[in-house]
Amino acid sequence: MRHVLHAGSGTGRSLASLIIASLRHAMLVLAGLCLTAGLALGTAAAHEFKAGTLTIGHPWTRATPPSAKVGGGFMSITNNGTSPDRLVAVECEAAGVAEIHHMATENGVMKMQAVPGGLEIAPGATVKLAPGGYHVMFMELKQPFTQGSSIKGTLVFEKAGRVPVSFKVEAIASKAPDAHHDHGGKMHGGKTQ
Amino acid sequence: MNALSLIRYTAWAAVAALAIMAGYVMLAPRGGGSGLSTASIGGPFVLASTTGTPLDSATLKGKPYALFFGFTQCPDVCPTTMFEMSQNMKTLDADPALAAKAKAFKVYFITVDPERDDASLLKDYLSAFDPRIIGLIPKDGPELQRIAKEFHVFYEKVKTPSGYTMNHTASVFLFDGAGNWVGSLDSQESDETRVAKLRRLLERAS
Numbered sequence: 001m002r003h004v005l006h007a008g009s010g011t012g013r014s015l016a017s018l019i020i021a022s023l024r025h026a027m028l029v030l031a032g033l034c035l036t037a038g039l040a041l042g043t044a045a046a047h048e049f050k051a052g053t054l055t056i057g058h059p060w061t062r063a064t065p066p067s068a069k070v071g072g073g074f075m076s077i078t079n080n081g082t083s084p085d086r087l088v089a090v091e092c093e094a095a096g097v098a099e100i101h102h103m104a105t106e107n108g109v110m111k112m113q114a115v116p117g118g119l120e121i122a123p124g125a126t127v128k129l130a131p132g133g134y135h136v137m138f139m140e141l142k143q144p145f146t147q148g149s150s151i152k153g154t155l156v157f158e159k160a161g162r163v164p165v166s167f168k169v170e171a172i173a174s175k176a177p178d179a180h181h182d183h184g185g186k187m188h189g190g191k192t193q
Numbered sequence: 194m195n196a197l198s199l200i201r202y203t204a205w206a207a208v209a210a211l212a213i214m215a216g217y218v219m220l221a222p223r224g225g226g227s228g229l230s231t232a233s234i235g236g237p238f239v240l241a242s243t244t245g246t247p248l249d250s251a252t253l254k255g256k257p258y259a260l261f262f263g264f265t266q267c268p269d270v271c272p273t274t275m276f277e278m279s280q281n282m283k284t285l286d287a288d289p290a291l292a293a294k295a296k297a298f299k300v301y302f303i304t305v306d307p308e309r310d311d312a313s314l315l316k317d318y319l320s321a322f323d324p325r326i327i328g329l330i331p332k333d334g335p336e337l338q339r340i341a342k343e344f345h346v347f348y349e350k351v352k353t354p355s356g357y358t359m360n361h362t363a364s365v366f367l368f369d370g371a372g373n374w375v376g377s378l379d380s381q382e383s384d385e386t387r388v389a390k391l392r393r394l395l396e397r398a399s
Contacts, residue, residue: 062272065265065275065317065319065321066317066320066321067265067317068266068272068318069265069266070265070266070267070268071268072269099353099355101268101353103268105270105363105380105381108362108363108364108379109360109361109362110267110269110363110380111351111360112268112351112359113351113353114353114354131273132269135268137268137353137358139266139356140355172272172273173273175273
């Protein structure tokens with residue numbers, strides 16, 4: 001829009017050249033979009049994010065049953081630096097609230113609690129958020145997570161700051177990312193009614 | 194020589210005495226009955242259900258069933274257990290010798306969070322799983338307390354920065370056709386182990 005106004009008011013170029021210029025602009029934008037999409041697809045397999053000395057490996061979550069208000073987010077965080085950092089918060093638009101929780105099963109009892117102060121990532125260490133342990137607790141989901149989609153989120157670190165990531169939505173009972181690709185069957189949360 | 198014989202006889206006498214004692218311990222009737230009293234888990238109940246009509250446990254006579262205590266705002270154990278249970282039931286369906294019994298087999302998901310899980314929400318939630326999984330909703334307070342106590346289930350509300358979550362027993366209890374507790378499925382067991390236990394439960398059913 002700005003382009004058209006500028007061209008029309010100032011340079012006095014012919015309508016044809018104006019259209020060609022606009023088309024060229026549009027195609028450039030389109031090419032850029034394709035390139036970005038291609039890059040995104042190309043990195044999907046590795047699916048990792050870097051922020052300073054931190055590497056965030058494969059954030060993922062599970063498809064949720066209909067009406068489920070919660071989901072768990074998992075990933076690994078490696079600190080390649082020399083000073084500790086701390087995951088202090090997680091933000092996610094698809095969920096009203098996201099907290100850092102820990103769960104454990106002791107004597108057949110599932111126990112869950114919030115992790116006050118967040119998770120420290122010591123220098124040289126990898127902290128795993130995985131089923132049965134630390135996880136991002138997505139709450140007040142606005143809609144079910146569907147298998148195959150991605151959930152945008154932001155990890156907030158004490159030092160590395162805000163790191164945008166995306167959580168790949170795996171099968172409803174997936175134990176690990178990309179494990180048992182057929183395990184989810186047709187039972188995608190939110191799709192089976 | 195005499196001293197040696199004496200030692201030998203004493204030793205044999207001790208062995209004999211031990212054998213008699215061992216025999217007594219092994220063969221004597223026990224005061225406590227058969228050890229594990231299976232009847233001590235569970236009890237009669239009538240609870241609101243996701244089928245629209247309350248479930249009376251008296252109607253379960255003759256049919257093996259499974260019970261699980263959970264809640265819908267559970268990020269890991271509950272959906273995973275229900276999904277695995279659905280898969281395990283499909284495995285049993287595929288066995289021609291058990292298909293008919295598997296078809297009649299029911300799994301009851303009793304919410305420990307009736308404050309948030311009402312019948313329609315629980316029904317919608319369970320629609321992601323096998324239709325043989327039915328939700329039961331005890332009334333918050335004494336009714337929930339009573340059923341949890343009868344099934345030896347632990348649950349408690351845990352505050353989180355934005356609200357609360359529930360700690361709860363995450364085993365699946367298996368009951369035979371006589372209503373006796375015969376075992377549990379654990380969330381950390383393999384599919385093979387769970388299927389084997391369910392298979393045995395169904396095989397024993399008449």
